[in-house]
Amino acid sequence: MKTKPEIEIPESTEEKIKEAARRVFTRKGFAGTRTRDIAEESGFNLALINYYFRSKEKLFDIIVLEHMQTFLVSVREILNDQGTTLEEKILALVSHYIDMLIRNPDIPMFVLSVINADPLRVISKSGMIAVNSDLYVVKQWNEFAAENKSKINPRHLIMNVLSMTIFPFVAGPLLRSRTGMTQEDFNALMLERKKLIPMWVKAMIND
Amino acid sequence: MKTKPEIEIPESTEEKIKEAARRVFTRKGFAGTRTRDIAEESGFNLALINYYFRSKEKLFDIIVLEHMQTFLVSVREILNDQGTTLEEKILALVSHYIDMLIRNPDIPMFVLSVINADPLRVISKSGMIAVNSDLYVVKQWNEFAAENKSKINPRHLIMNVLSMTIFPFVAGPLLRSRTGMTQEDFNALMLERKKLIPMWVKAMIND
DNA sequence: GTCTATAAAGTGATAGAC
DNA sequence: GTCTATCACTTTATAGAC
Numbered sequence: 134m135k136t137k138p139e140i141e142i143p144e145s146t147e148e149k150i151k152e153a154a155r156r157v158f159t160r161k162g163f164a165g166t167r168t169r170d171i172a173e174e175s176g177f178n179l180a181l182i183n184y185y186f187r188s189k190e191k192l193f194d195i196i197v198l199e200h201m202q203t204f205l206v207s208v209r210e211i212l213n214d215q216g217t218t219l220e221e222k223i224l225a226l227v228s229h230y231i232d233m234l235i236r237n238p239d240i241p242m243f244v245l246s247v248i249n250a251d252p253l254r255v256i257s258k259s260g261m262i263a264v265n266s267d268l269y270v271v272k273q274w275n276e277f278a279a280e281n282k283s284k285i286n287p288r289h290l291i292m293n294v295l296s297m298t299i300f301p302f303v304a305g306p307l308l309r310s311r312t313g314m315t316q317e318d319f320n321a322l323m324l325e326r327k328k329l330i331p332m333w334v335k336a337m338i339n340d
Numbered sequence: 341m342k343t344k345p346e347i348e349i350p351e352s353t354e355e356k357i358k359e360a361a362r363r364v365f366t367r368k369g370f371a372g373t374r375t376r377d378i379a380e381e382s383g384f385n386l387a388l389i390n391y392y393f394r395s396k397e398k399l400f401d402i403i404v405l406e407h408m409q410t411f412l413v414s415v416r417e418i419l420n421d422q423g424t425t426l427e428e429k430i431l432a433l434v435s436h437y438i439d440m441l442i443r444n445p446d447i448p449m450f451v452l453s454v455i456n457a458d459p460l461r462v463i464s465k466s467g468m469i470a471v472n473s474d475l476y477v478v479k480q481w482n483e484f485a486a487e488n489k490s491k492i493n494p495r496h497l498i499m500n501v502l503s504m505t506i507f508p509f510v511a512g513p514l515l516r517s518r519t520g521m522t523q524e525d526f527n528a529l530m531l532e533r534k535k536l537i538p539m540w541v542k543a544m545i546n547d
Numbered sequence: 548g549t550c551t552a553t554a555a556a557g558t559g560a561t562a563g564a565c
Numbered sequence: 566g567t568c569t570a571t572c573a574c575t576t577t578a579t580a581g582a583c
Contacts, residue, residue: 146548161457164372168577178550183578242456245510249449250368252517288529289536292508292515300503303452303510308499310459322495329496336543353566375559385568390560 147185150175151195154182158196159243163189194258197247200240201259203233212270219273219338224331227298231327234302235320241299283338293337297330354392357382358402361389365403366450370396401465404454407447408466410440419477426480426545431538434505438534441509442527448506490545500544504537 144152153175157166168189172179186192211217211225234241248255274287301308301323309319351359360382364373375396379386393399418424418432441448455462481494508515508530516526 162369162371164369165457167575169575179577180551180579181549184548187578189577239456242452245449245514246369246453248514248517249446249510250372252513256517286529286532289533292511293504293540295511296503296507297500300507300510301499303456303507304499304502306459307452307455310455310463322493325493326496333500333540333544337540374557376557386559387561387569388567391566394560396559 146177146181150177150182150185151192154192155196155199158193159200159239162243162246163193166193197244197255198259200244201255203237204240204244209268212268215269219270219277220331220335222270223294223334227294227330228327230298231323234299235323238302238305241302245303284340285337290334290337294330294334297326297333301326353384353388357384357389357392358399361399362403362406365400366407366446369450369453370400404451404462405466407451408462410444411447411451416475419475422476426477426484427538427542429477430501430541434501434537435534437505438530441506442530445509445512448509452510491547492544497541497544501537501541504533504540508533 150171154171157170157174161170166189168179168182171182171192175181182189182192186195207229208226211222211229214222214225217225277283278287305319308314309316314322357378361378364377364381368377373396375389376386378389378399382388389396389399393402414436415433418429418436421429421432424432484490485494512526515521516523521529
C-alpha cells in the first residue's frame with residue numbers, strides 16, 4: 134500500500150477540467166458550450182477532455198448531477214428533522230437556500246433549463262435524490278391540517294416558499310440590469326428575505 | 341393602389357417558417373436549434389429560411405422580440421391606470437399573467453434564459469418596452485407609503501408578486517414529473533392562484 | 548499524461564435549376 | 566418562390582508522437 138504524500142497535492146488535471154466544465158456549462162448550457170471552450174478555460178488541451186471523460190455528453194452529465202446534489206442536499210435532512218416544528222423547517226429551508234444561492238447564483242437557471250429541456254432524462258440520470266411522501270414533514274403537516282389549523286393547500290404553500298426563495302435568483306440579471314443594482318445590493322436584499330419569507334408564509338398558513 | 345384580395349389569404353410561407361421557428365427556438369434555445377430543425381418543423385426547405393430571414397440569428401432576434409412583447413404588453417397599461425387602486429392593480433396583473441402563462445407556458449423559461457445568457461444584448465435589441473419609474477403606480481405607492489400604511493420594501497413586494505405568479509410555470513415540468521400531476525391539474529391550480537396571490541400579498545402589505 | 552494533427556460528421560449559408 | 570446540391574467552416578472525437 135502506497136502512502137499518501139505528506140503535502141497537499143495540487144488539484145489534479147481531471148479535477149481542473151471538471152471545474153472548467155462546470156463554469157462553462159453552467160453559463161452557456163450544453164449546446165452553447167464547445168469542448169474547445171472547456172479546454173481553453175481549463176488551460177489544457179482538447180484531447181485531454183476525451184481522455185478523462187470520453188465525451189462532452191458524459192462530462193455534462195457529471196456536472197448536472199453535481200448541481201442537482203447541491204440543489205437538493207440537506208433539504209431532505211431539514212424536512213425530516215423530528216425535532217423541529219413546521220415553522221422552524223420553513224425558516225431553515227429558506228435560510229439554507231438563500232445562503233447556497235448567494236454562493237451559487239447560476240445554479241437554479243441551469244438546473245431549471247436542463248429539467249425543462251428533458252424532464253424524464255434528468256430524473257433518471259440523477260436518481261433525483263428527492264423529497265418524497267415518506268418525509269416526516271408530510272405527517273407533521275397532515276396532523277396540523279387535521280386540527281383545522283390551516284386551510285391552505287400544501288401545494289400552494291410549498292410553491293410559494295420555493296417561488297419567493299428561488300425566483301429572485303433566476304430573475305436577478307434582469308432586475309439588476311433594469312435597476313442598476315449592484316451584486317452586493319442584490320445579495321443584501323436576498324439576506325433580508327431569510328427572515329421576511331418565513332414571516333409572510335406564516336401569515337399565509339394562519340389565513 | 342392595389343386592392344386587397346377578398347378572401348382570407350392562407351398563412352404565408354414566411355409566417356409558417358416564423359411559427360416553426362418560434363416553436364423550436366422556444367423549446368431548444370438558440371444554440372440547441374439547427375436551421376434544419378426549423379425547416380423540417382415548417383414543412384419547407386432549409387434554403388427558404390435564409391431567403392426570408394437572411395440568417396438564423398436574425399430569425400432568432402425576431403422571436404425574442406415577439407416573446408418579450410407578449411411578456412410585457414399590457415403590463416404598463418395596468419400599472420399606469422389612474423382609475424384603479426394598488427390592490428386592484430395587483431389583482432389585474434396577476435390575473436393577466438396567469439391567463440397568458442397558461443396559454444404560453446414555455447415563454448418565461450425562454451425569456452429568462454435569453455436574458456441570463458446576455459442581459460445587455462437583449463435589452464438593447466428588444467428596446468425593453470418596460471416598466472420605468474414614470475409609472476403612475478410608483479406615485480401611487482409613494483403616497484401610500486407616506487401615509488405609513490405599509491412598511492414593506494416595494495422591491496420585496498414586486499419580487500413576491502412576480503415570483504409567486506411566474507415561478508410555478510418555470511418549475512412546472514419538475515413539479516409535474518415528480519407528482520404525476522397532469523397539465524390540466526396544474527392549470528387548475530394556477531387558476532386558483534389568481535385570487536389567492538392578491539390575498540396573500542394584501543396580508544404582506546398590511547404587515 | 549499531454550500534446551499535435553487529422554479524421555468524420557455536422558452546420559449555416561448560398562448558387563443555380565426550375 | 567421553392568427546390569437540390571454543395572461550399573466553407575466548425576466541432577467532436579481519435580490516432581499517434583513524445
